[in-house]
Amino acid sequence: MRWLLLSAALLASPAFAQDKAQTLADLQAELAKLSADFNGLKAELVQSGAASSGAAGGDALQRMDAIEAALTRITAKTEEIELKVNRVVSDGTNRIGDIEFRLCEATEGCDPSNIPETPVLGGGDTAAPAAAAPAAAADPAPAEDAPELAMGEKNDFDRAKGVLGQGDFRAAADLFATFTQSYPGSPLSEEANFNRGEALAKLGDTANSARAYLEAFSGKPDGPFAAESLLKLGQALGTLGQTPDACVTLAEVGNRFPGTIHATNAQVSMQGLGCQ
Template identity: 45%
Template structure:
């Protein structure tokens, strides 16, 4: 079982781009982001542009004719936008349903037969009023992610991280697990997996810790924390007594992530284990 886990990690490092099953959850998240951007573009077209009012002069008949022409133009434009948005919603809804199916295939224990029907993308109706700007998110200094987070997401993650730093491994393990349930597949998912793995190691459960590190590395190979996940996976494997497998895994850090801080950590672990 353990050798199979290590072999799978090494295969991901060497041939991820060539494998037919190499599609990662990060790829699926990117697809979802593309759909969201396209929908926002269409929604922006429905918002007012602040154009000045029509200046129509002439006789009453001329004004009526001009107004009728403008109404026809606006109606045609509205119908065009409605058709485009409807097409994107239908296509996006179908694609999201397909993504949910693919995510379920990647998750252990997921029952495809119990997947719920996908709601229409963007909801039942597209709002025509300007979308309110979200509140400025809290700073994300020292977090393994440079983008924006949900308002409470950073606070919950830091609470789990603080528990880990204070040596409250049981509390940290619980908080990281709850974080992943509350913000499934969020931008801090790989970091939460690594944090949960560290907490499990603190509790003496190296086997479960290795599984968390493997999930972080294999599911998010391009994440900022992926090199650390691979290094910690090697250390966890060593603590389980499989020194040769640990040496192979630790050696992959410099191959897969040259120049990362984890390279020196992995090399130190290799020297400590006496790897050749």
């Protein structure tokens, strides 16, 4: 199972998810400019009567034809990129679901039929980023800079974190699990899932800790806990005996987060597993 290799196409390489988003934004900005030019030129022709004046309007009409052709070309290119992005996100999500299923099989008492539907890789709808791009560019709302928390959300998180710090790992794992269920989409979800993984690892529950690390990473692949979550997911897979998947996952740490302590630790873990 090689879901991380494919998710690299969308998330890992600085050239896919980020550059694709920039490409879409650039194309959409060009579309908007061309549309404005086209409409402005058309209005100018109507006002001046040049559209019916023969040679006087010939040059303007040629410009309109050129703009219209450019609009058609860029629209087609934008749709092509959106399809590619959506296809990779969909496939990456399916592969994450596959690893969740395999982790469930390795977990005593886990019923694969009760595994919830895997959320879209990185959160949100696969089609949403492209559709929302123009609005994001025109109105850079600072909502993400200072996310609002639900009433009691921060207190519940701090309580779970405090229990973890006290060494009551079972209670901490349960509290973090309750937190992620009570506040879906919380800006603290990534850290909550990571901390749940830490608590479960301390309890020796490797399979469930791996699932928690996977949820932390897949929920926010560029978040502050992404590198360590991916590292610990790979290490947990190695402990579970899933060496090929562990090697791919650990290699991805170096690909995504080069030069970090997590990349160095991933290399050490790969050597211990005998990864090629």
